[in-house]
Amino acid sequence: MTNVLFKTPRLTTVQWAPLTELLRLLKIAPLPRWAAAVLIGIGFASSLAETVGITLVLFFLYLTMGQVELATSTNGLLGDALRHVASYFDNSTETAAVIFILIVARAGLAFVHALISARIGEQINEVTRNRVHQQYLSTSYSFFQRHDEAHLMEVLGTETWLISGAYSALTRIIVSACSLLLFAAFLFAFSIKITAVAFVGSILVFTGLRQLSRPIRLLGGAVKRVHQELGAHMLRSLQGMRTIRVYGQEKLHQARFEQTSAEAREIALGLARISALVSPLTEVGFLLVLCLITAFARSWGVEFATTLTTIALLYRLQPHVRDLQSDLLHLAQIEPQVRSIRLMLSTDDKAYPNPGRYPFKKLNRRILFERVSFRYETDSHPVLHELSFEIPVGKTTALVGASGAGKTTIVNLLLRLYSACEGTIWIDDLPLEQVQRTDWLSQLAIAGQDVDLIEGTVIDNIRMANQAASKQDIFQALRLAGISTFIDGLPDKYETWVGQHGLRFSGGQRQRLGLARAIVRNPEFLILDEAMSALDRNLEESIRQAIESRFRGRTILLITHRLETILGADHIVYIGAGQALAQGTPAELLDDPASPLSKELRTGRGALGTR
Ligand SMILES: Nc1ncnc2c1ncn2[C@@H]1O[C@H](COP(=O)(O)OP(=O)(O)OP(=O)(O)O)[C@@H](O)[C@H]1O
Numbered sequence: 001m002t003n004v005l006f007k008t009p010r011l012t013t014v015q016w017a018p019l020t021e022l023l024r025l026l027k028i029a030p031l032p033r034w035a036a037a038v039l040i041g042i043g044f045a046s047s048l049a050e051t052v053g054i055t056l057v058l059f060f061l062y063l064t065m066g067q068v069e070l071a072t073s074t075n076g077l078l079g080d081a082l083r084h085v086a087s088y089f090d091n092s093t094e095t096a097a098v099i100f101i102l103i104v105a106r107a108g109l110a111f112v113h114a115l116i117s118a119r120i121g122e123q124i125n126e127v128t129r130n131r132v133h134q135q136y137l138s139t140s141y142s143f144f145q146r147h148d149e150a151h152l153m154e155v156l157g158t159e160t161w162l163i164s165g166a167y168s169a170l171t172r173i174i175v176s177a178c179s180l181l182l183f184a185a186f187l188f189a190f191s192i193k194i195t196a197v198a199f200v201g202s203i204l205v206f207t208g209l210r211q212l213s214r215p216i217r218l219l220g221g222a223v224k225r226v227h228q229e230l231g232a233h234m235l236r237s238l239q240g241m242r243t244i245r246v247y248g249q250e251k252l253h254q255a256r257f258e259q260t261s262a263e264a265r266e267i268a269l270g271l272a273r274i275s276a277l278v279s280p281l282t283e284v285g286f287l288l289v290l291c292l293i294t295a296f297a298r299s300w301g302v303e304f305a306t307t308l309t310t311i312a313l314l315y316r317l318q319p320h321v322r323d324l325q326s327d328l329l330h331l332a333q334i335e336p337q338v339r340s341i342r343l344m345l346s347t348d349d350k351a352y353p354n355p356g357r358y359p360f361k362k363l364n365r366r367i368l369f370e371r372v373s374f375r376y377e378t379d380s381h382p383v384l385h386e387l388s389f390e391i392p393v394g395k396t397t398a399l400v401g402a403s404g405a406g407k408t409t410i411v412n413l414l415l416r417l418y419s420a421c422e423g424t425i426w427i428d429d430l431p432l433e434q435v436q437r438t439d440w441l442s443q444l445a446i447a448g449q450d451v452d453l454i455e456g457t458v459i460d461n462i463r464m465a466n467q468a469a470s471k472q473d474i475f476q477a478l479r480l481a482g483i484s485t486f487i488d489g490l491p492d493k494y495e496t497w498v499g500q501h502g503l504r505f506s507g508g509q510r511q512r513l514g515l516a517r518a519i520v521r522n523p524e525f526l527i528l529d530e531a532m533s534a535l536d537r538n539l540e541e542s543i544r545q546a547i548e549s550r551f552r553g554r555t556i557l558l559i560t561h562r563l564e565t566i567l568g569a570d571h572i573v574y575i576g577a578g579q580a581l582a583q584g585t586p587a588e589l590l591d592d593p594a595s596p597l598s599k600e601l602r603t604g605r606g607a608l609g610t611r
Pocket of ligand 1: 410
């Protein structure tokens with residue numbers, strides 16, 4: 001990913017790459033149809049008001065200096081235009097009034113342009129933000145394994161906000177381009193020769209300034225990288241706060257943060273230095289062009305009025321060229337961010353979970369794994385290899401096996417976080433992938449060893465599993481999970497704020513919150529993946545009994561290393577090296593001297609599969 005983002009396109013494409021990139025992004029987050037036409041129209045009208053205004057200002061000067069005769073005797077279109085103007089206005093007050101109206105009109109148009117541009121820009125920001133967020137929630141779960149959190153935060157939290165700026169720059173580029181065209185048309189009509197000199201000179205200035213685009217783009221890429229690194233440092237410090245302090249790593253982490261922070265400052269300064277060059281270089285470049293024009297005009301004997309008008313127009317043209325350059329450079333600077341948003345929004349390189357076709361009401365007979373193989377990465381070793389076993393409905397099945405045998409992976413497949421690479425998981429008579437995902441998940445709940453607590457209150461955390469749960473349901477679930485007394489004793493009780501890691505709760509309390517969360521869903525199929533591993537035996541036993549009586553007749557999948565729990569199950573599946581090595585009732589497995597369960601029992605362990 002990082003390589004793709006910072007890969008530098010061929011030099012020939014570098015100049016216009018930022019514009020192309022933005023236009024490609026805008027296709028994904030489309031503009032209202034009328035926007036471009038209206039903005040170009042306003043830009044054009046504004047330029048027209050400006051060019052006509054300049055011509056009138058010149059006429060006004062001739063008028064006040066008593067030089068109208070001389071000016072209107074000029075040949076060519078300028079003479080025609082001035083004669084035309086002279087036939088309308090014979091006093092300076094009227095001319096000044098029209099100039100004033102034109103200036104006000106231009107200012108009004110600029111205001112309307114800014115309003116529309118801001119409105120559409122914010123709309124694009126919003127659409128982009130929402131789509132990136134939606135992308136995070138809808139792409140395959142494995143997508144997140146390949147991207148670091150800092151990058152995902154940077155794209156959603158920072159980069160999506162840059163799009164309105166990019167869009168405003170684009171609209172200003174359109175307006176500046178309109179102005180340039182109109183100025184060029186006026187100049188061309190007044191004097192072809194001078195326009196040719198101005199054109200060649202402007203192209204040289206423009207090309208010279210465009211050379212800044214490459215370093216700016218590279219620095220823009222560096223900004224992205226350094227921001228991402230800063231984000232990674234921040235996440236590390238916040239998420240690893242306890243570890244950093246426990247191991248006394250504060251100085252080291254502060255030093256690393258400061259180093260990246262200093263790098264960010266240097267890059268920002270580099271950008272500021274290059275951007276600051278635009279204005280003086282444009283001014284000097286245009287001054288040279290004006291000198292050239294004056295020299296050529298003299299040697300070609302061009303009339304004074306024509307020379308003066310073209311110079312005035314060219315002088316007014318200069319800010320437009322400068323703005324155009326600044327906006328193009330701004331786009332070049334944020335191109336890496338625009339590209340990263342586009343790549344994030346692109347659906348071509350991403351997989352999406354299959355929503356499934358068939359509605360699903362109730363699990364009736366069994367869940368069957370049939371020769372299921374799975375690997376996390378395409379080229380990695382399979383974690384599950386032609387695994388076959390059954391989870392009978394309405395019973396408690398214990399999944400046993402050594403650490404790393406693949407038990408949680410089986411749960412991940414059942415939760416449809418991943419899909420089997422080969423083989424089929426049957427839900428009664430339907431392959432799991434074909435069952436409507438939302439229907440299937442509505443029947444399911446999981447409590448695990450590590451509980452994903454979110455920023456929010458205790459109630460918010462429990463409601464993650466069931467938004468419709470009443471407070472009464474939540475209290476009952478917490479009671480069943482054996483944590484209600486503790487919560488009742490907290491100053492804010494159920495409104496107590498639970499941080500991301502729930503660090504104010506002990507490991508066992510966090511697990512019980514996770515259990516309450518699963519219980520409140522009232523599932524037909526409950527998965528307990530080492531969900532009580534942090535509890536003492538007595539507490540585990542009492543909660544397990546409470547859960548069993550509450551969910552009697554429903555399907556429970558239990559992953560545990562505790563022997564008593566395993567022996568209390570209706571059905572046991574023993575997993576080893578990604579395969580089911582044995583399965584049956586506890587009695588069947590204990591009676592079979594070859595079964596791994598009876599072998600382990602003979603070794604006299606109190607816990608199974610811990611090797
Ligand atoms: N997201 C992942 N990406 C790559 N490999 C993974 C991922 N999750 C698990 N694995 C690998 O898959 C194998 C099985 O892991 P799994 O968590 O399913 O084992 P487990 O039987 O639940 O172990 P434990 O009892 O220790 O929880 C391990 O070798 C592990 O490294």
